[in-house]
Amino acid sequence: MTKSVNDFVLDAALQYLATNGSRLDVCSAAPTTYAEATSTYTLATVALDSDDYTVANGDTSGRKATIGVQSGLTVTNTDTATHLAITNGSDTLLFVTETNSVSLSSDGTVDVAAVDISELRDPA
Numbered sequence: 001m002t003k004s005v006n007d008f009v010l011d012a013a014l015q016y017l018a019t020n021g022s023r024l025d026v027c028s029a030a031p032t033t034y035a036e037a038t039s040t041y042t043l044a045t046v047a048l049d050s051d052d053y054t055v056a057n058g059d060t061s062g063r064k065a066t067i068g069v070q071s072g073l074t075v076t077n078t079d080t081a082t083h084l085a086i087t088n089g090s091d092t093l094l095f096v097t098e099t100n101s102v103s104l105s106s107d108g109t110v111d112v113a114a115v116d117i118s119e120l121r122d123p124a
Helices: 007-020 034-040
Strands: 023-027 042-047 053-057 063-067 070-074 079-087 093-104 109-112 115-120
Touching: 007 053, 007 063, 007 093, 007 115, 023 034, 023 093, 023 109, 034 042, 034 079, 034 093, 042 070, 042 079, 042 109, 093 109, 093 115
Parallel strands: none
Antiparallel strands: 023 042, 023 079, 053 063, 063 115, 070 109, 079 093
16 A cells, blocks of 8 residues: 655644744753743743754654754753753643763853754655
8 A cells, every 4th residue: 555645744733833933941950840940940941933944854764853953052051961941932742852972061152053853754
């Protein structure tokens, strides 16, 4: 049985994140709520807009969304960064991923490398 999907279909899901994911927080643990991502566990934050996202061909198949490099984020709390969280900036946690553990000090800055958010594969 043959299956296929147009890239427009996969891009629509990824575009939702690019349109609504307006804040990235570097976190000390895996948040499960908006409050944990933006308050309890946050170590540094940056505002995002749709220009920070790229939707393109996936590494394996299908399509993926990537957030570009974010440089010079001001660290507001001292702890070890372990996760990144994307929220809509007001009340909804949209995405969480692990990151390389790095100790951060509230008197410094941190750079966040480009992050592949999700890869939606072509149907098999």
